[in-house]
Amino acid sequence: MSFQPRRVLLISATIGEGHNATARAVEEAARQVWPGCEVVWLDALRTMGRWVPRAFNWIYVTNVETTPWLYDFFYDSLWRYRWFANASRRFVGAWCGPLLRREIRRIRPDLIVSTYPLGTAGLDWMRRRGELDMPVSAVVSDFAPHPFWVYPEADLHYVMSEASLRAMHRAEPDAVGAVSVPPVRSDFHPRDRAEARLGFGLPTTGFTALISCGALSFGAVERAVDAALRVDGLGRVLVVCGRNEALRERLLARGDPRLVPLGWVEDMPGLMACSDVVITNAGGATALEALACGRAVVMFEPIAGHGRANAELMADAGLAELCPREPELTARLRRWVADPQEVGEREERALKHCRSADFTEQVAALAGLTRHRGRRPLRAQDAFFVHATTPEVSQQTGAILQLEPSLESTHQWCEHLSRRIREHAPALPMLTRALVTRPGRRPQWSHETAIDPAEHLSCRELRPDHNLGEVAGEFFSTAVRTDRPPWELRLLHDPATGRATVLAKMHHALGDGLAVTSTLLRLLCDGDHPVSAAGTDGRPWRQRLPQLLRGLVGLATSAGSPSRAWTGRSTPERSFAQLSLPAATVRASARDHGVSSSALLLGLVAEALHRAMREERRGALFRVMVPRTARTGRGGAGTATPGNHTHTLSVDLPVGPMPLVWRLRAVADALAAPEHSGQPEAAGAVLAVLGLLPAPVHKWVVRRVYGHRFFSAVVSVMPGRRRPSHIGGTRLSRVLPVLSLADGVGVAIGAIGWGEECGFGVTTDPGLAPDADVLTGHLRDAFDELQERR
Known part of the structure; x- marks a missing residue:
């Protein structure tokens, strides 16, 4: 309404x-x-x-x-x-x-x-x-x-x-x-021709042509006059000169009794009512007013550009006659003077068009009107993951949401989630974006106003013979569909235990892990979860420039991975595994060893990599890409806006033989080095500059820098949420991230703290690296060993 x-x-x-x-x-x-x-x-x-x-x-x-x-x-x-x-x-x-x-x-x-x-x-x-x-x-x-x-x-x-x-x-x-x-004032309407002529002091009989070419009256006005005056039987030619006084003076100097040059006319509706035909040259307001008055329209020698296009389109629509030169105009006027019935048919056609609706109602x-959002080109950071997608390696990020047991049935859970999608998804920009890709063009977002839960949510009841890990692996191994907003949810419900699990995956171009978690919170969880805009570094460019230059030098000198372990030609096979650790214990261990929680988790990853590679002895360093958030807003996972707002660190993890506690300190030092050198800012600047390249070049560069030539694994430690969340009144007990691989890279590991637990998600390409279960086993063993030494 x-x-x-x-x-x-x-x-x-x-x-x-x-x-x-x-x-x-x-x-x-x-x-x-x-x-x-x-x-x-x-x-x-x-x-x-x-x-x-x-x-x-x-x-x-x-x-x-x-x-x-x-x-x-x-x-x-x-x-x-x-x-x-x-x-x-x-x-x-x-x-x-x-x-x-x-x-x-x-x-x-x-x-x-x-x-x-x-x-x-x-x-x-x-x-x-x-x-x-x-x-x-x-x-x-x-x-x-x-x-x-x-x-x-x-x-x-x-x-x-x-x-x-x-x-x-x-x-x-x-x-x-x-x-x-026609958007014209209401006084432009059909009137009695004879009565209008009396009002202007004109004879009530005789064929009358009106030439009007806008307020400036430029173009071929005088040639139109010449063409009209050649027609025998044409009673008079009215010419509206508007503000062009020089034109009016020239026409008055002709002295032809049939020619009536006029200056600025206040009563254009009445003057049009006097005419049998209106001759113009641009197809703008004059032509629309003539149609509204029910008059035949001739477009003569249309002015360049839009005037010619207007005339051709009006002629195609049957609402005007196009006469490009004087002979055609003279011939057309002769025909109409001799056959008034044809002029009447033109008038009826004009009136039919103008009476098809009411402009006041329009x-x-x-x-x-509802808000329309047009297609938008993707930010360079988001288009990166469109270009990085290959048939073997889809770029999508996801999560496994595990809830505590409840008395709800599978049907009730499905109905609840469908209702949440129907009510909340249209208000979440990340979930209304559909990906538009065309060969050789920049990828774009289009906005979908209607979100159908059936297109994004599937529900499955687990039987005793079903394995949750296998079902989840099948879901995450399949690329998310892009013929609709690229995100999917799957509800898995075990009636025997009452446990519900929600699997979620989204195209990586929609956002980073923090944006995905934030959006899932707002979509599924009870209560309000406001989102603030992503912040930026508020320092002036003069202060940031030295660090940016150092970072660019660091990027240039660190090109090339020191290890080729677990890299090569990607295969379509995937292995997934998850692990949960007590979050309080993780934080306490980090304090005991004088490192951050992120450094401790990365240290555990380095230890797990060392143990898995022990037989191979591929070198002492293993380069990983570590995404770090570039958001400066507070509030953790509930405050992320759509899109990828991350910088990446190139970190060489020590995977050679050394005590575990030494490895933690070495990882903390390795993690801090690129931060101090300005590498994250430099990486962000490089991504932005790449977005200025033509799409084919951008794609070519992305395919060559995001892969095994430069790193051997992706490891992300994301900020999470300590406060408990609920879905339909049931506590969300555990969130486990699921990361995508890069082309030719066999391992991706994500970690996030949620409530009382810290969840790991491991993805591997079994053709390049060990099964995910092997790495999660080593992660568990390394953590247990660390606790034994406390």
């Missing part, structure tokens, strides 16, 4: 009068459907700078009259080169958007309607930054919406015909549009 806006903002521009004429029609309708609402106008060009309106009008007139080839070239380039159109729109949006933002914050509207494309570009810029939570729409008065007219972040574009709607989707496939009747519908 639409609300009644108290304040409506119209964004137009004075470049000619067409955009303002459309805005006046919207204002009239708004005041009719929302009595008492305040309507505020903004001139987009004036907002962009005091000098801009005069400069843009001069450029427009000069291009149309003096250098039409240049305007054609620009217009054609918008259609031919997508990169050029996108770059032009981004430039204008970045120019106009910040200036509009200041005015919009001052006006505080409830509804925004733009009738000028550069204004819509600024609104799109603001929407991409998460602003403007009120409905935003555009009324495209041109019959041919070009790429500068339509934007994916607008909630709706009103266009002029079905052909216009097709052109709109060609210009911007992600834009939302609907066909509108304006009223704008207040009830």
Whole structure:
């Protein structure tokens, strides 16, 4: 149901009068459907700078009259080169958007309607930054919406015909549009022709042609006059010269009694009612007003660029006759003077189009628009994992959520989770993103407004012969589907014990492990779990630059893994295993040995790797990639925003023979070295720069740096949550991470502290490394040995 806006903002521009004429029609309708609402106008060009309106009008007139080839070239380039159109729109949006933002914050509207494309570009810029939570729409008065007219972040574009709607989707496939009747004021309506002529002091009989080419009256106006005056039987030619006084003087000097040159006309609806045909050259407001008055329209020598496109589209829609040259216009007028019935058929066609809907009702519908989010290119850090995906190695991250026993049945659990998805998923941006990939193009996110639980949740009751580990392994071994938002849940319920387990997997491009955990909390758990934006390093660039340069040097000098253990050609087989350790004991052991909990867990991993590789003796160092969060917000897993906000450390774990306690200290030192050298910041900067490369080059680079040439395992220690969480009133007792491998890398290990336990998840490629059970066994043994020495 639409609300009644108290304040409506119209964004137009004075470049000619067409955009303002459309805005006046919207204002009239708004005041009719929302009595008492305040309507505020903004001139987009004036907002962009005091000098801009005069400069843009001069450029427009000069291009149309003096250098039409240049305007054609620009217009054609918008259609031919997508990169050029996108770059032009981004430039204008970045120019106009910040200036509009200041005015919009001052006006505080409830509804925004733009009738000028550069204004819509600024609104799109603001929407991409998460602003403007009120409905935003555009009324495209041109019959041919070009790429500068339509934007994916607008909630709706009103266009002029079905052909216009097709052109709109060609210009911007992600834009939302609907066909509108001509957006003109209500006084543009059919009137009695003879009565209107009497009002203007014109003879009531005789065929009358009206030539009107906008407020500036440029283009082939005089050639149109010449072509019309050649027609015998044509009673008179009315010419609206608008603000072009020089043109009016020239036409008056002709002295032809059939020629009636007019200056600025206030009563254009009445003047159009006097005519049998309206001749124009741009297909903008004048053509729309003529259609609304039920008059036949001729497009003569359309101006360059959008004028020609408008004329062709109007002709294709059967709403105008296109006459590119004088002989065609003369022939058309002769035919219509001789056959008034054909003119009547044109008039009926125009009236049928204009009466297909009510413009007032269409304006009223704008207040009830739902938020539309257009496709967005992935951040470089997120696109990284799209490019890193191979047929053998899918890039997805997941978790196993184990709950305490309850009396709920499998059906009740399934119904509860389905309801949570239905109610909560649409409000979680991470779960409404669908991945759009096209060969040679940057991957994009599209927004799905409706989330069907059946597409994302499957439920399975475990029988006595089922093995939970095997069922979970089958789930995580299958790549998440990308023909919908790429995330899946599976409920496993054991009626014999009452235990429920939720398996979750998401494409790694959606977010890092912290974002996944946070989203699962908000989706499934009871209570509120607010999420704050990811923070950034607030230090000025001057302070960060030295550390960044040191990090770049460190990255360059550390290229190449010192060990080739457990690397090679990836296979599609996967082995999964999990391990839980008492979190309090882990923290106490870390304090006893003077290291952080993260260093202790990594030390246990190093010990497990040493014991598993003891027979191979592949060297004393084993390089692992350790993702570290770049988020600065507090609150742990409940405060993560979507996306991958991590830096990676390249850490050489000591896996040669040494006492376990020495290994812990060596790991702590190894972990601190890249932190102090600025390597994480440098890695983040490199990822961002890679995102500027063309998509094929970006993909090529990612495939060569994210793999066994540079490291031999992925190990992630994620911050967790100590406070207990509940799903449907049942305590969530354990969270176990499930990480994806990299191409040619045989081991990935994740750890997270949750409540009273610290959970390990181990993934291996059995063709390259030992089974996951072997590593988890060594992890357990190393931890037990550490406790015996306390």
